[in-house]
Amino acid sequence: MRRIISILLQNEAGALARVAGMFAARGYNIDSLTVAATHDASVSRLTLVTVGDDAVIDQIIKQSRKLIDVIEIVDLTGRDHLESELLMVKIDVEPDALTRFVATMRRHPRAQVLDISAGVRTVEYTGTGAEVNTFLGELGEVAQLLELARSGTAALERGKVVLAVVG
Numbered sequence: 565m566r567r568i569i570s571i572l573l574q575n576e577a578g579a580l581a582r583v584a585g586m587f588a589a590r591g592y593n594i595d596s597l598t599v600a601a602t603h604d605a606s607v608s609r610l611t612l613v614t615v616g617d618d619a620v621i622d623q624i625i626k627q628s629r630k631l632i633d634v635i636e637i638v639d640l641t642g643r644d645h646l647e648s649e650l651l652m653v654k655i656d657v658e659p660d661a662l663t664r665f666v667a668t669m670r671r672h673p674r675a676q677v678l679d680i681s682a683g684v685r686t687v688e689y690t691g692t693g694a695e696v697n698t699f700l701g702e703l704g705e706v707a708q709l710l711e712l713a714r715s716g717t718a719a720l721e722r723g724k725v726v727l728a729v730v731g
Contacts, residue, residue, distance in 0.1 A: 566595075566613060566614075567616060569625070569628075570720075571628060572636045573607070574606065575606050579633035592624060595615065596649070598611045599611075607635060635729050638727055647693070649692065651699070652678070652686060655685050655710060657707040661706045661707060668702050684710065
């Protein structure tokens with residue numbers, strides 16, 4: 565099962581490497597990883613997507629809590645949360661497929677063309693990982709995908725509940 569884990573950690577050199585190293589040492593795969601400083605410059609938020617059953621995720625959380633840099637950790641999957649991912653993709657649309665390309669873009673209001681250079685279009689799309697995959701599939705039916713970059717998942721729990729430094 566796809567799981568979204570959110571971690572607050574000290575914003576120090578090597579903190580990300582220690583978390584990633586723990587995953588690698590135990591054979592856990594990271595499907596998506598985003599990390600950036602929070603509103604508190606001394607704390608970073610790391611959001612990762614992995615696959616595992618409850619026992620695997622419980623083990624990941626327990627092992628992560630042991631790392632000196634980890635302040636707090638939570639599995640957002642079972643909680644009411646919002647998630648988003650950014651996709652940028654370069655495509656080549658043949659002239660006879662232009663109408664279908666425009667129709668695809670209209671079906672996805674969060675998609676926009678950022679650039680058209682030398683006949684190559686660069687498109688941006690934001691949505692959940694599943695929505696990004698669906699959009700990519702539809703785009704691939706009307707255009708040749710040349711290059712893409714995905715940001716990884718960013719996620720927050722809904723409402724007033726926050727993942728915060730305790731103490």
